[in-house]
Structures are given as structure tokens and as C-alpha cells.
Amino acid sequence: MIHVRDISLQAGTFVMEEVSLRVAPGEYFMLMGQTGSGKSLLIKTICGLVRPAAGSVHIDGQDVTRAEPRLRNIGYMPQDCGLFPHLNVIRNVVFSLRARGVGRSEAARTAQPLIDMLGIDHLRRRRCEGLSGGERQKVALARALAGEPKVLLLDEPVSALDEPTRREVCAELRQVQRHLGIATIHVCHSLEEARSVGDRVGIMHAGRVHQTGTVEELSANPRTDAVARLMNVAGPQDRRTETT
Amino acid sequence: MNRHDDETPATPGRFWRGIGRHGLAIVTLSFLGLFVAAVLSIILADVFSRFFHFRMLPEMFRSPQVVAAMKLSAFTSGVTLGLVVVVCIPVGYALSRYRFPGHALVDTIVDLPIVMPPLAIGVSLLVLFASEPGKWLGRGMDGIGWDRNAAAGIILCQFLLSAPFAIRAAKSAFDGVDRGLEGLAMTLGCTPMKAFWRVALPLAGSGLSAGCIMAWARAVGLYGPLMVFVGCVRGKSEVLPNTIYLEISTGGIEVALAATMVMIALAGVALVAIHALAGGRRWWGV
Numbered sequence: 001m002i003h004v005r006d007i008s009l010q011a012g013t014f015v016m017e018e019v020s021l022r023v024a025p026g027e028y029f030m031l032m033g034q035t036g037s038g039k040s041l042l043i044k045t046i047c048g049l050v051r052p053a054a055g056s057v058h059i060d061g062q063d064v065t066r067a068e069p070r071l072r073n074i075g076y077m078p079q080d081c082g083l084f085p086h087l088n089v090i091r092n093v094v095f096s097l098r099a100r101g102v103g104r105s106e107a108a109r110t111a112q113p114l115i116d117m118l119g120i121d122h123l124r125r126r127r128c129e130g131l132s133g134g135e136r137q138k139v140a141l142a143r144a145l146a147g148e149p150k151v152l153l154l155d156e157p158v159s160a161l162d163e164p165t166r167r168e169v170c171a172e173l174r175q176v177q178r179h180l181g182i183a184t185i186h187v188c189h190s191l192e193e194a195r196s197v198g199d200r201v202g203i204m205h206a207g208r209v210h211q212t213g214t215v216e217e218l219s220a221n222p223r224t225d226a227v228a229r230l231m232n233v234a235g236p237q238d239r240r241t242e243t244t
Numbered sequence: 245m246n247r248h249d250d251e252t253p254a255t256p257g258r259f260w261r262g263i264g265r266h267g268l269a270i271v272t273l274s275f276l277g278l279f280v281a282a283v284l285s286i287i288l289a290d291v292f293s294r295f296f297h298f299r300m301l302p303e304m305f306r307s308p309q310v311v312a313a314m315k316l317s318a319f320t321s322g323v324t325l326g327l328v329v330v331v332c333i334p335v336g337y338a339l340s341r342y343r344f345p346g347h348a349l350v351d352t353i354v355d356l357p358i359v360m361p362p363l364a365i366g367v368s369l370l371v372l373f374a375s376e377p378g379k380w381l382g383r384g385m386d387g388i389g390w391d392r393n394a395a396a397g398i399i400l401c402q403f404l405l406s407a408p409f410a411i412r413a414a415k416s417a418f419d420g421v422d423r424g425l426e427g428l429a430m431t432l433g434c435t436p437m438k439a440f441w442r443v444a445l446p447l448a449g450s451g452l453s454a455g456c457i458m459a460w461a462r463a464v465g466l467y468g469p470l471m472v473f474v475g476c477v478r479g480k481s482e483v484l485p486n487t488i489y490l491e492i493s494t495g496g497i498e499v500a501l502a503a504t505m506v507m508i509a510l511a512g513v514a515l516v517a518i519h520a521l522a523g524g525r526r527w528w529g530v
């Protein structure tokens with residue numbers, strides 16, 4: 001469903017080199033890495049907000065490397081939710097439908113099942129600035145999904161939440177993703193989050209994807225020390241030191 | 245927990261510091277207020293008692309000079325405002341969002357009319373349109389009714405003097421809008437133009453409106469450069485500031501006062517609107 005092939009780019013002093021990634025239809029893929037490893041940049045490249053110097057991005061079998069973001073059929077949720085402060089909740093949710101020329105009442109009707117599923121119907125007329133962290137996440141998720149995208153890209157969707165809300169939102173994300181069967185990339189820092197939500201995990205470090213696999217596979221056999229550090233296990237370097 | 249539980253208990257020291265701080269502010273404001281109010285009252289009372297009676301008011305506003313000047317002021321400043329909206333908002337957006345070769349130069353040139361003495365701009369325009377390229381330019385604009393000594397000249401002068409304020413305000417307003425939101429709008433189905441209309445423009449709306457009102461107010465009150473570049477011919481190039489000058493020169497203090505009152509009222513309305521739009525605060529409170 002999502003195929004990133006040998007993406008290379010430079011943003012300021014940061015260099016991303018030959019990053020490749022494949023996410024299957026309906027798969028929940030977790031992209032993990034330390035701050036500054038290039039996760040958000042990769043997500044923005046898939047969105048079309050950053051243009052790669054080399055490589056290609058394929059979504060649903062189509063090469064979208066040079067396509068405008070609006071033509072990629074993606075749902076994107078940035079780190080801070082990115083709710084439009086001048087619009088109320090319902091207008092945020094139906095934004096993608098209205099941008100594509102759907103009438104106001106028809107857009108509201110189309111988005112209603114999603115609003116019911118996420119339990120945000122009571123927030124319809126609220127301004128975004130008064131919403132709690134969890135409510136903001138749900139509204140942003142509803143907005144990302146309202147246009148019925150083929151893939152969902154979540155950039156640290158729960159990093160700003162407290163632990164109980166984080167668990168609740170993660171469970172909800174997983175449930176919604178299962179229900180819709182949509183290929184998803186979810187950026188996170190936490191192994192716990194990756195274990196609880198993701199089907200597979202990709203580890204990024206210093207602008208490269210070091211390894212992909214299930215949490216168990218990565219924990220059992222980390223290929224690099226960066227992967228081992230994130231998995232909290234001994235890495236190749238540590239094992240060599242122990243042997244000598 | 246009670247909201248006051250974690251607050252530091254009031255001590256005599258804090259109390260006196262509070263009194264001192266607020267007391268100083270009250271004394272300063274009272275002094276300033278009294279001073280300004282007293283000076284203004286004396287001037288206005290003197291002027292109005294000598295030259296102005298309320299029963300003269302309707303007559304003043306029926307004065308053909310004031311009516312003609314008001315019409316020309318409204319027309320020229322209206323067209324200038326339209327030009328400011330059409331030109332300055334895109335320029336402010338471009339300066340805020342894009343880095344292009346010569347960006348710093350354009351940014352500096354925009355500020356030039358702000359720091360240059362207004363009369364110098366009037367003289368510069370006069371010299372430009374007296375030169376060969378200027379004459380050629382004037383002939384080129386004949387088709388759109390160019391006449392340096394009439395409305396077209398006034399509009400050009402007003403636009404050049406007020407546009408920098410609007411561009412500066414537009415740039416600041418767009419700087420304050422998170423550009424990530426525009427990118428997000430594009431992932432949600434917007435073209436770059438639609439993202440501008442649906443996200444950037446509404447979010448920058450207050451600042452843009454305040455900038456446009458500021459530019460309009462400056463255009464309405466422009467005097468010096470107009471006198472130099474356009475001149476002042478009764479009924480042809482006479483806007484409200486010129487009326488004040490002409491009437492005072494010829495002893496028509498009543499008409500000058502009427503024009504002054506109109507301009508003070510316009511300035512007051514503009515000021516309140518700018519504060520209400522730009523700050524989003526109550527102008528009468530904190």
C-alpha cells in the first residue's frame with residue numbers, strides 16, 4: 001500500500017539517505033526513533049510536503065513522488081494535531097470534504113458515522129481552543145479520516161498526552177484502524193506504545209531505517225546498536241564486548 | 245484544594261509594594277490625562293467659541309467645497325484601499341512565505357517610503373514625471389485616464405505613501421500564521437491557492453484588516469506630497485486636507501473647522517477599528 005523506495009534528501013544539515021519502507025494494506029506500522037532521527041521528515045515526504053532529492057513514493061501502486069499532497073489520498077495528523085483555530089470542531093472535521101467541493105450539509109452527513117464512532121458528536125459546535133488533549137486528538141483523527149484516505153499518517157499523535165489518556169487514545173486508534181482496515185504509519189518514541197498498537201515496527205536512526213520487523217523480532221535480533229538501544233536489549237557491539 | 249491555599253499569604257511588605265506600584269500608575273495616568281485634557285480643552289474651547297456654533301454645522305457640511313473635497317477624498321482613498329488590498333496582501337504574503345533572490349532588497353525597498361520624509365517622496369514623483377521616462381509613462385497611462393493634477397495623481401501618491409504600512413502589516417500577520425497549517429490543508433485536499441483562502445487569509449484576517457485601515461487612514465490624511473506632486477486646484481484636486489489649508493489661507497475658518505471635524509472623526513473611527521482588529525482586546529479595558 002505504501003512503498004517508499006530509496007528516498008534521499010537534505011534539510012539544512014540533516015541528511016536522509018536511501019530510506020526504503022513498505023507497509024502492507026491494512027497494516028499498522030510503527031516508526032520509532034530518537035528525536036532528530038528523521039521520522040517526521042519521512043512522514044512529510046510521504047505526504048508531499050517535502051520533496052525528495054532522489055527515490056520514489058508509491059501509494060496504492062501509484063508513483064506519487066511528484067504529485068501534489070492533495071492528490072495522494074492520504075490522511076495526515078501532525079504532532080500538535082494542527083486543528084484550524086478559526087473553525088469549530090465540525091468545520092475542522094469536514095474540512096477535506098468541503099475543500100473537495102462537497103456541500104456543507106452533505107459533508108456533515110458523510111462525516112457523521114466517523115463522528116459517532118469517535119464519540120465527538122457533543123463537541124460539534126465547540127471552538128478548538130477549549131478542547132482537552134484527548135478531544136483534540138479525536139477531532140484531528142476524524143478530520144484526517146473524513147476524506148476516506150487510502151493511508152493514514154500519524155506523527156506522534158499521543159506524545160503530548162498524559163499516560164492514561166495516551167493508553168485510551170492508542171486503544172482507540174487501533175480500534176478505528178482495524179475497523180477501517182486502512183494502512184497506517186504511526187510515529188512514536190515509546191516501545192510500549194509500539195508494542196501495544198503496531199503490527200510491525202521500523203527503527204530510524206540518523207536519517208536511515210536500520211531495521212523493520214515485529215517488536216519480538218527486533219528485540220531478539222537487533223541488527224545495530226541503535227535498534228538495540230530502542231528495544232532495551234544488548235546490541236551487536238555489546239555482544240562483541242562480552243565475547244572478548 | 246482551595247485555590248488560595250498555595251498562594252503566598254499577604255504581608256505588609258507586599259501590601260505596600262502593591263499600593264506603591266498601582267499608586268504610581270494612577271498618579272502618572274492622572275497627570276497625563278489632566279495635562280492632555282486641559283490643553284485640548286483650552287484649545288478647542290477657544291477655537292470653537294470664536295469660530296464655531298452648532299447651528300452652523302449643517303451649513304458647513306452643505307458647503308460645496310467641503311462636499312466636493314469629501315467626495316474626492318472618499319473616491320481616491322477608496323480606490324487606494326482597493327489597490328492596497330489587491331497589491332499589498334499578496335506582496336506581504338510573498339515576503340512572509342518565500343525566500344527568493346533579492347528578498348532582502350525588496351524588504352528594504354518596501355520600508356523606504358516609511359522612513360523617507362513624505363515631502364521628499366512628493367518631490368521624487370514630481371521629478372520622475374517631469375523626466376523623459378516619466379513623460380513616456382504618463383503617455384502610456386493616458387488610456388486609463390491618467391492626469392497628474394487630478395484623481396489619478398492623488399491615488400498614485402496616496403498608494404505609494406500608504407502601501408508600505410499595509411505590506412508591513414500583512415507580512416507580520418502572515419508571519420504569525422503557522423505555515424504548517426497550510427501544508428496540512430493541502431494534504432486535506434486544498435490547492436496552494438485554496439489553502440491560502442481557507443487557512444492563511446482567515447487566520448491573518450485581523451492583522452490584514454488593521455493594516456488596510458491604517459493604510460486608508462494615512463491615504464485620507466495625506467497632504468504634503470499631494471501639494472508638491474498634484475498641486476491643489478479647487479474642484480479638481482482638492483481633498484479634505486487641502487480644503488483645510490485653502491480655507492485657512494483664505495480666512496474661511498468655519499469651513500476649515502468642518503473639514504477638520506470630519507478628519508478627526510475618521511481618524512477616531514480608524515483608530516478604534518485598528519485596535520479592535522489588531523489586538524482583539526477591548527479598547528476601553530486591559
